[in-house]
Amino acid sequence: MDVGGTLIAGPAMGPLNGTITVPGDKSMSHRSVMLASLADGVTEIRGFLPGDDNVATARMFIDMGVDIEWLNDEKTSLRVHGVGLHGLKQPAKMLDAGNSGTCVRLMTGILAGQPFESTMTGDASLCKRPMKRVVDPVRRMGATVSGPDGGNLLPITISGGRLKAIHHISEVASAQVKSCVLLAGLYADGITRVNEPKPTRDHTERMLPLFGQPVEAAADGTISINPSDRLTAPSCVVDIPADPSSACFFAVAASLVEGSDVTLKSIGINPRRDGWRRVMNGMGVRLTLEHEGKVGEEPVADVRVRSGGLHGMRVDPDDVPDAIDEFPVLFAAAALADGEFLLEEAEELRVKESDRISAMADALRAAGADIEERPDGAVIRGLNNLKGGAEVDALGDHRIAMAMAVAAQRADGEITIRNAAAIATSFPNFVPLAQSIGMNVRWQDEE
Numbered sequence: 179m180d181v182g183g184t185l186i187a188g189p190a191m192g193p194l195n196g197t198i199t200v201p202g203d204k205s206m207s208h209r210s211v212m213l214a215s216l217a218d219g220v221t222e223i224r225g226f227l228p229g230d231d232n233v234a235t236a237r238m239f240i241d242m243g244v245d246i247e248w249l250n251d252e253k254t255s256l257r258v259h260g261v262g263l264h265g266l267k268q269p270a271k272m273l274d275a276g277n278s279g280t281c282v283r284l285m286t287g288i289l290a291g292q293p294f295e296s297t298m299t300g301d302a303s304l305c306k307r308p309m310k311r312v313v314d315p316v317r318r319m320g321a322t323v324s325g326p327d328g329g330n331l332l333p334i335t336i337s338g339g340r341l342k343a344i345h346h347i348s349e350v351a352s353a354q355v356k357s358c359v360l361l362a363g364l365y366a367d368g369i370t371r372v373n374e375p376k377p378t379r380d381h382t383e384r385m386l387p388l389f390g391q392p393v394e395a396a397a398d399g400t401i402s403i404n405p406s407d408r409l410t411a412p413s414c415v416v417d418i419p420a421d422p423s424s425a426c427f428f429a430v431a432a433s434l435v436e437g438s439d440v441t442l443k444s445i446g447i448n449p450r451r452d453g454w455r456r457v458m459n460g461m462g463v464r465l466t467l468e469h470e471g472k473v474g475e476e477p478v479a480d481v482r483v484r485s486g487g488l489h490g491m492r493v494d495p496d497d498v499p500d501a502i503d504e505f506p507v508l509f510a511a512a513a514l515a516d517g518e519f520l521l522e523e524a525e526e527l528r529v530k531e532s533d534r535i536s537a538m539a540d541a542l543r544a545a546g547a548d549i550e551e552r553p554d555g556a557v558i559r560g561l562n563n564l565k566g567g568a569e570v571d572a573l574g575d576h577r578i579a580m581a582m583a584v585a586a587q588r589a590d591g592e593i594t595i596r597n598a599a600a601i602a603t604s605f606p607n608f609v610p611l612a613q614s615i616g617m618n619v620r621w622q623d624e625e
């Protein structure tokens with residue numbers, strides 16, 4: 179996929195040092211603007227991630243008549259003038275989710291509850307990703323959905339309204355599926371229930387009560403929501419904590435470069451997002467938590483990472499959903515660790531912005547790494563250093579581009595990373611922040 183943007187990365191010229199704040203959480207930023215738009219009243223959001231994915235979600239609501247005011251040039255603070263659960267207007271044009279799976283899948287639940295027809299599309303990568311997982315449950319709830327491959331592929335056209343409550347047993351461990359069903363459940367005629375094969379991130383469940391809508395999680399894992407009369411804008415500002423998925427790039431970089439000591443400020447440590455720390459701890463990395471606290475309903479802490487101690491391990495399959503977006507960069511750590519790293523039951527990685535198992539296997543192998551693809555994961559045997567001079571393709575996937583920029587810090591020469599522009603979807607200031615702790619990475623056109 180040609181999206182342009184070439185990064186030149188590595189090797190690090192010395193230890194990485196510093197205390198940095200990464201941008202706001204992508205998952206929570208999406209949910210905050212969705213719930214604020216559907217609430218009665220005005221919601222102020224701070225710490226919003228101004229990445230292309232979240233801006234696409236905000237734009238969808240603007241296209242359906244919601245007034246969103248950006249309160250600063252960086253687009254990290256905004257005021258949303260909610261229109262209420264039944265106040266969205268039929269969009270005059272196709273809604274565009276860009277590169278964002280979270281946007282299109284959660285919006286499927288919301289649009290299923292609207293008494294008008296709307297069509298969503300996305301970029302070339304998103305148009306290849308499976309939508310059946312969200313289309314099937316909203317169809318069972320009574321919405322009509324059409325699109326290529328029986329509605330499995332974008333663009334999809336949805337018309338809905340009052341929905342039937344269902345009990346959805348999801349075959350995939352996906353917070354996007356769970357959240358889609360819960361959001362549709364707001365518009366249902368009874369209690370909507372969801373079960374998932376393994377627990378996934380619970381930001382939707384934590385955020386809905388802030389807007390006056392309780393969500394129940396039973397001991398057997400069933401999550402239930404009542405239909406809603408109205409969501410209400412919270413009386414306090416909605417603060418979004420820093421994104422652990424972004425922090426993980428610098429945590430791995432610090433672990434790889436000798437003598438490094440990096441602190442990542444106020445990172446979300448929600449257990450359903452904290453699999454990356456469990457994996458890095460399992461690999462023997464020195465990670466410590468300082469200043470533990472809460473931002474809104476979410477636990478946070480400063481995470482301090484020092485270099486060294488990297489060895490291989492077998493990832494506990496139960497940790498996979500809790501680290502799902504971090505595996506590209508964890509593969510980079512594994513490629514430079516002592517011994518063997520084994521990941522299983524992670525076939526979901528094959529249906530992200532790229533097939534992340536083969537994308538990382540190809541890129542790391544081009545840089546000399548020893549990595550064997552498995553249908554559901556990989557076996558990686560660590561080396562001391564990657565090969566400089568390699569040219570790799572990020573395939574328009576932000577996480578592949580950033581993971582390879584991190585891996586390159588331990589190469590014996592520069593690595594060229596093509597099709598890296600998609601970094602702007604989740605982490606627009608990745609390059610300057612990386613440079614601020616001493617990582618060797620730059621855009622080619624900055625030369």
Ligand SMILES: O=C(O)C1=C[C@@H](OP(=O)(O)O)[C@@H](O)[C@H](O)C1
Nearest residue numbers: 205280351352353354355502503
């Ligand atoms: O709900 C969310 O915000 C997300 C859920 C995960 O996707 P799946 O639900 O497909 O696992 C994750 O990969 C994505 O980046 C964000």
Ligand SMILES: C=C(OP(=O)(O)O)C(=O)O
Nearest residue numbers: 277278279280281503530
């Ligand atoms: C998979 C990701 O996002 P999405 O599914 O929202 O495109 C990601 O950010 O790594």
